[in-house]
Amino acid sequence: MSVIGFVLNGRPVVATAPPAQRLATVLRDAFGLTGTKIGCDAGDCGACTVLLDGAPVCACLTSLGQVEGRAIATVEGLAAERLAPLQRAFLRHGAAQCGICTPGMLMAAVALLARTPHPDEAAIADALGGVLCRCTGYRAIIAAVADAAATLPAEPEAGAAVGARVARRDGVEKVTGRERFGADALPAEPFLTVRAVRSPHPHARFVIGDLAPLFAAHPALVRVLTAADVPGSLRYGIYATGKDQPVLAEGRVRHRGEPVCALVGPAEALAAIAEAEVPITWDPLPPVRFDDATCSEALHAHAPGNILCRGRVRAGDPDAAPPPGAVHAAIAIETSFVEHAYVEPEAGYARRVGERIEIIACTQTPYMDRDEIAAILGIRPEQVRIVPTAVGGGFGGKLDLSVQPLIAVAAWLTGRPVRMVYSRPESMASTTKRHPARIRAEAVAGADGRLFSVRFHGDFNTGAYASWGPTVANRVPVHATGPYAVPHVLCTSAAIHTTDPPAGAFRGFGVPQAAIAHEALMDALADRLGLDALEFRLRNALRPGCRTPTGQVLGADAALALCLEALRPRWRAWRDEAAAFNAANRGPERLGPERRGVGIGCMWYGIGNTSLSNPSTMAIGLARTGRVVLFSGAVDIGQGSNTVLAQIAADALGAPLAAIDLVTGDTDRTRDAGKTSASRQTFVSGSAARLAALALRAEILRRANAGAAARIGFLPGAVQVSEGTESSLLALETLPADADGMVLRAEGHFDPPTTPLDEDGQGIPYASFAFAAQIAEVAVDTALGTVTVRRIAAAHEVGRAINPTLVEGQIHGGIAQGLGLALMEEYVPGRTDNLHDYLIPTIGDVPPIEVTLIEEPDPLGPFGAKGVGEPALVATAPAILNAIAAATGARVTRVPATPERVLAAIRAARDGGRA
Amino acid sequence: MDAWLRPTSLADALAALAAGPRVILAGGTDLYPSHVARPLPGPILDITALPDLRRIEAHPGYWRIPCLATWSDVIGADLPALFDGLRAAARQVGGVQVQNAGTVIGNLCNASPAADGIPNLLALDATVELASRAGTRHLGVADFVQGNRRTARRPDELAVALRIPRPAGPALGVFEKLGARRYLVISITMVAVVAEFDPAGRIRRARVAVGACGPRALRLPGLEAALAGRRPEPDLVTPDLAPLAPIDDVRASAGYRLQATEELLRRALGALGTSRARAA
Numbered sequence A: 001m002s003v004i005g006f007v008l009n010g011r012p013v014v015a016t017a018p019p020a021q022r023l024a025t026v027l028r029d030a031f032g033l034t035g036t037k038i039g040c041d042a043g044d045c046g047a048c049t050v051l052l053d054g055a056p057v058c059a060c061l062t063s064l065g066q067v068e069g070r071a072i073a074t075v076e077g078l079a080a081e082r083l084a085p086l087q088r089a090f091l092r093h094g095a096a097q098c099g100i101c102t103p104g105m106l107m108a109a110v111a112l113l114a115r116t117p118h119p120d121e122a123a124i125a126d127a128l129g130g131v132l133c134r135c136t137g138y139r140a141i142i143a144a145v146a147d148a149a150a151t152l153p154a155e156p157e158a159g160a161a162v163g164a165r166v167a168r169r170d171g172v173e174k175v176t177g178r179e180r181f182g183a184d185a186l187p188a189e190p191f192l193t194v195r196a197v198r199s200p201h202p203h204a205r206f207v208i209g210d211l212a213p214l215f216a217a218h219p220a221l222v223r224v225l226t227a228a229d230v231p232g233s234l235r236y237g238i239y240a241t242g243k244d245q246p247v248l249a250e251g252r253v254r255h256r257g258e259p260v261c262a263l264v265g266p267a268e269a270l271a272a273i274a275e276a277e278v279p280i281t282w283d284p285l286p287p288v289r290f291d292d293a294t295c296s297e298a299l300h301a302h303a304p305g306n307i308l309c310r311g312r313v314r315a316g317d318p319d320a321a322p323p324p325g326a327v328h329a330a331i332a333i334e335t336s337f338v339e340h341a342y343v344e345p346e347a348g349y350a351r352r353v354g355e356r357i358e359i360i361a362c363t364q365t366p367y368m369d370r371d372e373i374a375a376i377l378g379i380r381p382e383q384v385r386i387v388p389t390a391v392g393g394g395f396g397g398k399l400d401l402s403v404q405p406l407i408a409v410a411a412w413l414t415g416r417p418v419r420m421v422y423s424r425p426e427s428m429a430s431t432t433k434r435h436p437a438r439i440r441a442e443a444v445a446g447a448d449g450r451l452f453s454v455r456f457h458g459d460f461n462t463g464a465y466a467s468w469g470p471t472v473a474n475r476v477p478v479h480a481t482g483p484y485a486v487p488h489v490l491c492t493s494a495a496i497h498t499t500d501p502p503a504g505a506f507r508g509f510g511v512p513q514a515a516i517a518h519e520a521l522m523d524a525l526a527d528r529l530g531l532d533a534l535e536f537r538l539r540n541a542l543r544p545g546c547r548t549p550t551g552q553v554l555g556a557d558a559a560l561a562l563c564l565e566a567l568r569p570r571w572r573a574w575r576d577e578a579a580a581f582n583a584a585n586r587g588p589e590r591l592g593p594e595r596r597g598v599g600i601g602c603m604w605y606g607i608g609n610t611s612l613s614n615p616s617t618m619a620i621g622l623a624r625t626g627r628v629v630l631f632s633g634a635v636d637i638g639q640g641s642n643t644v645l646a647q648i649a650a651d652a653l654g655a656p657l658a659a660i661d662l663v664t665g666d667t668d669r670t671r672d673a674g675k676t677s678a679s680r681q682t683f684v685s686g687s688a689a690r691l692a693a694l695a696l697r698a699e700i701l702r703r704a705n706a707g708a709a710a711r712i713g714f715l716p717g718a719v720q721v722s723e724g725t726e727s728s729l730l731a732l733e734t735l736p737a738d739a740d741g742m743v744l745r746a747e748g749h750f751d752p753p754t755t756p757l758d759e760d761g762q763g764i765p766y767a768s769f770a771f772a773a774q775i776a777e778v779a780v781d782t783a784l785g786t787v788t789v790r791r792i793a794a795a796h797e798v799g800r801a802i803n804p805t806l807v808e809g810q811i812h813g814g815i816a817q818g819l820g821l822a823l824m825e826e827y828v829p830g831r832t833d834n835l836h837d838y839l840i841p842t843i844g845d846v847p848p849i850e851v852t853l854i855e856e857p858d859p860l861g862p863f864g865a866k867g868v869g870e871p872a873l874v875a876t877a878p879a880i881l882n883a884i885a886a887a888t889g890a891r892v893t894r895v896p897a898t899p900e901r902v903l904a905a906i907r908a909a910r911d912g913g914r915a
Numbered sequence B: 001m002d003a004w005l006r007p008t009s010l011a012d013a014l015a016a017l018a019a020g021p022r023v024i025l026a027g028g029t030d031l032y033p034s035h036v037a038r039p040l041p042g043p044i045l046d047i048t049a050l051p052d053l054r055r056i057e058a059h060p061g062y063w064r065i066p067c068l069a070t071w072s073d074v075i076g077a078d079l080p081a082l083f084d085g086l087r088a089a090a091r092q093v094g095g096v097q098v099q100n101a102g103t104v105i106g107n108l109c110n111a112s113p114a115a116d117g118i119p120n121l122l123a124l125d126a127t128v129e130l131a132s133r134a135g136t137r138h139l140g141v142a143d144f145v146q147g148n149r150r151t152a153r154r155p156d157e158l159a160v161a162l163r164i165p166r167p168a169g170p171a172l173g174v175f176e177k178l179g180a181r182r183y184l185v186i187s188i189t190m191v192a193v194v195a196e197f198d199p200a201g202r203i204r205r206a207r208v209a210v211g212a213c214g215p216r217a218l219r220l221p222g223l224e225a226a227l228a229g230r231r232p233e234p235d236l237v238t239p240d241l242a243p244l245a246p247i248d249d250v251r252a253s254a255g256y257r258l259q260a261t262e263e264l265l266r267r268a269l270g271a272l273g274t275s276r277a278r279a280a
């Protein structure tokens, strides 16, 4: 321990801690300044950026000893009394989504603006290039830094919240560093820490030896948990039929990073234990690989041949002979594991309160967590309270349990609060990924330019445990034709177990992989027919009244054609410009290696669960104070549901947005809104919020004896109902209030109407589909194989944009993830468990994005809205890959299209062309 | 032995090293990341309080980059075109945060095969000044870096500075790096070239070094010899890239590395040609 003095946000302070301790740890633990985030602890993400004597540094790479006598500025120092202009600009531009990167972004930007008050985009990118953001796609951040004089958006009038670009309701917390994420929430009492001991082998048997020497060497160690300690059911899983993942492995591990036992004790005591001190004898078994899993020994009794499940959609006669003059195209595509790489690793704590357990952790799905934890502890769901923290990015990865089972078991057994914070390598090694896919697909189009048939089969590597594998297997065949009218279809899929980490839910559930295949086919068919790629898609686009391959007839909101028409002018202009560039660059004198190309991708996406009930219930109350409280069980993972649901409720109720408070995500206080997944919260929970608000409105009007058109004014302690010249005051102070202080309360419930799919996949899998088209221009360095995306235009049919800034933010962020999927993201188990070997796009990789929102109201959606979270991502990778093909003539069939793969494809195309 | 020392004089630092081996901490940008979620191994010698070891200085026959000079210091220093390659590398080492903390010598001593600094130091013909209680010795960078994370530094020595000799005539450095994204990227391969020119604009002598294509960065003596007396142009690069022996890893295959290296070499020579006017 040393006593080290420095200046912190302008005030002299003294820290007593080991001098080699990371400054980030000291700021968070000793000073409680949790605005400095730890995303990687390795200098890779920049979330921990602070200013050291005015210069940005990573607080995770700076030792406490080195700041002696120097000045440190953190995000908490930015807003003294009111928000700094830059913070306001972040709110105005939607530059903070989940907000976990925001403190780092702000600090890096503050240092830039101090030197360069009016930076251009290149200077902004250079200054912010060291901070990763997984949510925003960076464009809003660049806009905010360039517009540091911004003011906050105005609050909308009552009845005008829907469609307004209001700042996020939880935005101030995010830009001031006050937001509490999983690792920021601490129990009030002294607590223990749990550390998992994980398998270094993909497949092995193991025996845990005598633990007595370990306890003897580390007297502060409280407990070592093994599978035998789990009080209730050892195994959990998303589906009732797929409860196959053990809390702690039972004698056999099926993937690297699987937990085999867990050490419980004070954090310092656990840090002193070397992994080698834990007596585990390993007996490695041959790994089960995706290549030959179906002929390897089965990993689970319920999955013979390692096939977890299959999906199938059949329509028309897939074997029908093609019409004369038809053209045919086929493709085989291979994709990789993709890591969610949210900047916040999983974290949280649990405390036992009598016969109940409370879990305070980051999650996308509090109610599923509640039921799972109850089963694991062998108690009733009502004995579990889940209090979600802010979520620093989810994208599907926080739909599965992570820290929750171990903290729950440890807290339950020890009776003391127990905390767990995943390290970045632990998060990357043990949590779910996007399924790698092997797809074969073929399509036939008639000489009239109309699609005749599509055949598709995708194998998906679902890893060691079921997780969301069945969702992928079911969702993919429904979407695998792409958003086109096709009379003859056979689309099948299989989810296959391997000894890789479990593949689960990731924005799009397999559809982004499938879209790469169908969009390559569309380009090939158009080419063979001599048709423009956009016009060919337009000719085949699913339109209102069309029948999908599952037999569902689409409504008036099926607006892919509008998306394509919106993009057409840019498509033509960009292609002409790319062609002109290539022509100029090709002349014998100026033979440069750069080639440009423009590609297009289309997609459709069913909102909500596939043919499964996925209800949401929202409650809304009127408090004695006259405030309206929306009780929302929906978790805002950065996408903005807290704001969108409040906007919907405000307009349905006829209240100004500012009158609405929010209670979110606490399973004791809110109703089950279902998971934040499948792009469903705006559509499903938004509908429930609207119905709840309408019911509350009706109740107020009933009490005032007023007609449906009356206006309601929300006053302190009263509501005023006015109709024409009449007006009556309803005093609230005298009304009896419930435990939450509500004098009136209403609920809304919505479950999108769907029907089951039969064995040919016929039925109504989704109540609503979203459609989109995107175009991308790339520059390919044909000598190195590197690809730069120069610009993207996206047209999305969103029903109704409840908050256009948030919708655009989802689209930008989805595009950035699609770009990563296309060009750089490839998780290799055991080799890329960090954010410098696993590459996600940086601020310099995401080009300018033009977004066109098309609003064709969905008859079921709240104010016509539908979801956008996943649709944002699906079309991007196909557009980029098609652009690479347009630029070079080379089709990359294995993604990511790394420089090496692109160069190999170019050379193969060249050699093929010569042969 | 104290688990942590932060001496304020070089003599104290060398005395501490003479007493026993220590982990040397400067910018921390390599040391902390190799101990994620764990404390640093001890005992530690934090050298960041040593005086007079930060400023990059010009001396009559050489430039001196002391051990506390950061990448940002390289970017901000008044250095001639000889250093263009090193400067370009400095701008691509991590983000601004890492450039502000990480030192050039730390990058060298960490001796990662993918260190962006090392090929440039080879091309600059830099020597390392190693101080100990037993005296000071100077080693060329090629002798100093012995392999993947292995150097010739004795446990009692501190690498206190780099010396970069002044070339006889106008000289220019270039650096070409290939990575799979724009910022924060570990090189798939990289090329550093320093050329000295004669008055007619021909290469008097050139040093060419390649990183990330083997356990340590290497010079290409064959190509260097071929460049002597020629005007720089891409076509001087031959496909024979001995002694490079890259490996396959998650970033790329060995074969691709060689192809890309050949292309980067061509570009580096092209850049030497187009930027020759900068040489001073």
Ligand code: FES
Pocket (backbone or CB within 6 Å): A037, A038, A039, A040, A041, A042, A043, A044, A045, A046, A047, A048, A049, A058, A059, A060, A061
């Ligand atoms: S936590 Fe410091 S850079 Fe990621």
Ligand code: FES
Pocket (backbone or CB within 6 Å): A095, A096, A097, A098, A099, A100, A101, A102, A132, A133, A134, A135, A136, A343, A392, A393, A638
């Ligand atoms: S807002 Fe940047 S990581 Fe979530």
